Amino acid sequence: MVDFSLSPEAESLRDMARKFARTEMAPHAAECDRTPRFPEEIYRKAHELGLMNLNVPTELGGSGLSLFEQCLLVEELAYACGGMTTSIIANCLALEPLLLGGTEEQKQRFLAPFCASYHLASFCLTEPSGGSDAGALRTRARADGQGYVLDGEKCFITNAPHASLYTVFASLDPALRHKGICAFVVPRDAEGVTTGKDEEKMGHRASSTSTVRFDSVRVPASDRLGAEGDGFGLAMRTLDQTRTPIGALATGIAQAALDHAAAYALKRESFGKPIAQHQAIQIKLANMAQQVHASRLLTWHAAWTIDHGARGTLESSIAKCFASDAALHVADEAVQTFGGYGYMKEYPVEKLLRDAKLTQIYEGANEIQRTVIARELLRGYS
């Protein structure tokens, strides 16, 4: 039988994340967005409380949460600030290839010291000439004696300027396409690794994003994850795991937008009554509520599916795609509900609109999600 109620355990995790989000993150969200500022003190505190390496097993120093529990927490954090949440959960994305493809020895060597104190890691897949077409990546890995030499550039890399560890995808030979891709763990202090300037972004401005260059960076064979050519599969399996929390992140932004809009509509008067009493606004709020509710349920279902051992490619793509489209729409309607005030930076809703936009783009653009959904769907008919 299906059960939509939260266990007391899940409820206490959610309450803890809610308290952290509302007392530690929310008061600084506007300032970090405006300046912009990377609030390292908040990220350090998130690490200290166990909110950072959510997917790493407890034996290795992580929090060892199920995907469902991760999604509950991520929604709460994103309610307070989407940008901070992106930086807080970037470790989950960067470390997932190690969890999926690393040997026991590699996990002990990299993850245990990494999780023991505050560290950030970055997932280095996207390149200036291609993001969604991951098979076409140009960063090269040349076999050389005991290991490899990496050359190339990655872009839009979350937390890159502050990270101490990178998981990097590079090709042995671009002509091999997907089959030539390998995954490596590269420490930030390896010779030849440099990061670019902090990018000026439209939203998620409390998060830090830059390029990462690899100039003749030597990587020992013992730091390669899986076999040669396993890299593409590892990247895809990683994204199957981490896509669902993006649905949760989008749901958090959308819930915040709905809450702001409803509270404002009850307070703001026009034509002699609160605008919440005008049907035009009621219809808006009702539609927003449907979108938020559906986003949450799709996210929960995708997480539940994956937690029960299925790959969940279809479910996670549906959740990510629907929730991110919904977040943009709900945030847009929140701005509209606020009218002119909504367009002003003194009010919180325009930030939600800017933050929502990224959820349609990162961790697989929604065009790719739809391609994936159609492929998975049609497989059932052919």
Place this chain on the structure above:
Amino acid sequence: MEIVVAVKPVPEAEARLRASADGSGLETDGVKFVLAGYDESAIEQALLLKEAHPPSTVQVLSLGPAARCEEVLRAALALGCDRATLVEAAPSGPLADPMGVARGLAAALRGKKFDLLLVGKQAGDDEEGVVGSALAQLLGVGYAGFVTDLRFDAASGHFRFRRTVERGTELWEAPVPLLVGLQQAWNDPRTAKLPAILRSRKQPIERFDAASALEAAARSLGAAFALPAPRTGAKLLDYRSPQEAAEKLVRALREEAKVFP
């Protein structure tokens, strides 16, 4: 040092409260019960003393309906308390009577060795502030309320603390065992870490049967319960800057309320 903290589950601050249909008390259906701020301060104090004077243990005790007590006991375990004891009691009857609560807690503690028994200076919901002193009387130990800055001097075996009262701040010294009613928020209660929250769900909770102690007739019983009628006449001012807020406020005070010319 053996430290005991007695805590009371109280409705969450954001809970929308209603009187029950029969007017006998609060409607608790759908209300989430949590640790009150006073009790969070008391737990923090216990943990600070435990850390400063090893080896120490902290036992947390809660009297009331099982489900809601269990939640606050688990929250206390997640914060770092070592043991949790539930003294089960129905929500009505003795719970409405502070002497009944004190008798139930005293029964659970009688004959047990402790150096310090901490309570919030008053409950976070009804704010009666009676259970602490009644419990001290029943157990025959010293009592101090409205306490801040509680420290233990291992050399003398005495507690040292401050009491903030109308005429100023008193400095006190008292031997063990002692019951202390702690002032809220003079310390900064910690946040439970995520792995500790998960661990706390699996920790055992001891149960104490206080039925015989709770049988004694209540000294006080609630006659009726109602929420105060909502107040009207408030005016909310919309503003976009502190300057605008001040201007609108002055105008309203001068022209509408006519508080000054």
